[in-house]
Amino acid sequence: MSVDPDLPGLATKIIQNYSNAQIAQLIRMIxxxxxxxxxxxxxxxxxxxxxxxxxxxxxxxDRSISAAR
Structure with a gap:
């Protein structure tokens, strides 16, 4: 599977502009x-x-939240 060439740059921008908690929330939401x-x-x-x-x-x-999700 090949990686879209835009994704590494986008990932870098996300890491630079958002906190770890915000990134985790984004991952949960998508x-x-x-x-x-x-x-x-x-x-x-x-x-x-x-x-x-x-x-x-x-x-x-975390286990309870995961089960509820």
């Missing part, structure tokens, strides 16, 4: 989703941000 998913990736991110902002309980584990 990753394929399950056909049985009830929410789009961006909707899920918004819900998780709201829940994280409530600080009423401990944070969800």
């Amino acid at each position: 990753s394929p989703v399950s056909p049985c998913a009830l929410m789009a990736a961006d909707e899920f991110e918004r819900v998780m941000n709201v829940l994280a902002g409530q600080n009423r309980r401990r944070a969800f584990s």
Whole structure:
């Protein structure tokens, strides 16, 4: 499989302009989703941000978030 010649340059720009957390969020948002998913990736991110902002309980584990996704 050949690599599109524009991709390495684009990857470099992304790395230079965005934080690791922002890049991880972008990857989550463009990753394929399950056909049985009830929410789009961006909707899920918004819900998780709201829940994280409530600080009423401990944070969800990565495993729990992955299962919910």
